[in-house]
Amino acid sequence: GQQVMQIPQYQHVQEGEDFTTYCNSSTTLSNIQWYKQRPGGHPVFLIQLVKSGEVKKQKRLTFQFGEAKKNSSLHITATQTTDVGTYFCAGDMIKAAGNKLTFGGGTRVLVKP
Amino acid sequence: DGGITQSPKYLFRKEGQNVTLSCEQNLNHDAMYWYRQDPGQGLRLIYYSQIVNDFQKGDIAEGYSVSREKKESFPLTVTSAQKNPTAFYLCASSIASTGSYEQYFGPGTRLTVT
Numbered sequence: 001g002q003q004v005m006q007i008p009q010y011q012h013v014q015e016g017e018d019f020t021t022y023c024n025s026s027t028t029l030s031n032i033q034w035y036k037q038r039p040g041g042h043p044v045f046l047i048q049l050v051k052s053g054e055v056k057k058q059k060r061l062t063f064q065f066g067e068a069k070k071n072s073s074l075h076i077t078a079t080q081t082t083d084v085g086t087y088f089c090a091g092d093m094i095k096a097a098g099n100k101l102t103f104g105g106g107t108r109v110l111v112k113p
Numbered sequence: 114d115g116g117i118t119q120s121p122k123y124l125f126r127k128e129g130q131n132v133t134l135s136c137e138q139n140l141n142h143d144a145m146y147w148y149r150q151d152p153g154q155g156l157r158l159i160y161y162s163q164i165v166n167d168f169q170k171g172d173i174a175e176g177y178s179v180s181r182e183k184k185e186s187f188p189l190t191v192t193s194a195q196k197n198p199t200a201f202y203l204c205a206s207s208i209a210s211t212g213s214y215e216q217y218f219g220p221g222t223r224l225t226v227t
Contacts, residue, residue, distance in 0.1 A: 031213045100161060101158075101216065103157070108153070
């Protein structure tokens with residue numbers, strides 16, 4: 001079936017360091033969304049990428065959509081303790097009905113102060 | 114204050130009992146979704162509804178049922194046929210079902226079946 005894979009599953013980061021999490025789809029996506037879930041909380045929308053090769057920034061977060069629209073990445077610069085949580089990518093498959101997103105397994109980020 | 118509400122936050126049931134989880138939204142969204150999240154896992158789609166009185170199975174619909182009699186409400190019933198019902202259940206909504214829109218999530222219901 002159609003799958004969205006995320007790596008790494010866990011990311012331990014020293015406060016102040018940078019890291020990147022990757023998202024790969026088995027099929028071409030019409031767009032990709034990223035969500036953040038704080039411990040004990042619910043997913044909150046961060047951003048949507050639609051165009052091939054698109055890059056968007058939100059303060060210390062940089063999101064990129066691959067040229068083939070099958071992969072994406074999230075890069076966080078100068079990690080802070082507020083970045084703790086699980087980051088999910090969610091792909092909207094081409095021809096999927098009803099805004100049906102396929103979520104990746106998430107990257108759980110732990111920050112060491 | 115607009116948003117999605119789910120109740121209760123924690124729910125405990127005995128094996129063999131059906132249980133219904135509530136999801137209400139006042140965002141005037143057409144589309145609503147139910148996801149299941151297991152510890153350390155991603156979100157898996159159970160059912161979704163694009164419009165009132167219509168819904169479709171997601172990837173793991175077996176053992177679950179839904180209804181969409183009102184635009185603002187999308188309750189999920191976990192039946193006794195669901196073999197492993199203990200999980201965190203999240204309801205979400207989006208403006209429309211066509212195109213691509215962000216999904217707004219409720220706070221979730223943590224169901225424990227013993």
